Amino acid sequence: MRDLRQFLIDLPQRVPEIVGKIKHLPMADKLGVDDLAAKAETAATTIGSYIFSALPHWLSHVFDLLTAVFLCIYFMIEGDQAYAFLLSLIKPGSRARLDVTLQKAELKMSKWLLGQSLLMLCLGISSIVVFGILGVRYFVLLGVLMGLLNIIPIAGGVITIVLVSGVAALDSWPKMFGVLIFYLIYVNIENAFLTPRIMKSSVDLMGLTVLVALMIGTALSGVVGALVAVPTAALISVLLDEYAVKRGSGEDQPPSLISSEKHF
DSSP, rough: HHHHHHHHHHHHHHHHHHHHHHHHHHGGGGGHHHHHHHHHHHHHHHHHHHHHHHHHHHHHHHOOOOHHHHHHHHHHHHHHHHHHHHHHOHHHHHHHHHHHHHHHHHHHHHHHHHHHHHHHHHHHHHHHHHHHHHHTTHHHHHHHHHHHHGGGGGGGHHHHHHHHHHHHHHHHHHHHHHHHHHHHHHHHIIIIIHHHHSSSSSSOHHHHHHHHHHHHHHHHHHHHHHHHHEEEEEEHHHHHHHOOOOOSSSSSSSSHHHHHHHOO
């Protein structure tokens, strides 16, 4: 919160610095930099004021988060009884199959969430440490954003690294290059070492599935919807795989369909 408040205060004042750097670029005089600078400064002031004034509204969602936490506690305490009661409403002939399917879904959700949380934690902590060493402004805020948005495949990393490198470039080009080099090294380490070991026992969800689930969950229920979006997508994928996907012998199916069934 301290970093966010300081960022909103500094944002309008940093626009002239950005313009000064742009003016040194080739062909900058033909881009109408001064006019763009005036518009950007006005927009920055407006955005900063809006975000700052909207903070109380955002903080009101803390109640939603607390509600979700209490629901999780109750489900942990009485979840077995509720689960048994719901199964008792199903016909005996279909009960065993549904039970096995839901157990598979639970295993898939828990493994994916644990693995993804560890990856987010690794990126968040390493980003805070490296950005702090490099002297990047608001390094705690930016490190937290790096970790949180890592849940969005590809797009989350691209958005955050563009934001962080832009903030670092306001101070100096070496800081920006340092941020880019760190992220390039980390991505290779994550893909070659962390992901295969952390996620090796989980059934991966497709990146498109995760992205669409997050968009739908956020649109329906805001922060709480985003929190339960991916586990819900994992549950739905297991139910569809069990009850909806029609599998043949494999000979009459195109290779792309067979591959999608394996990785859905």
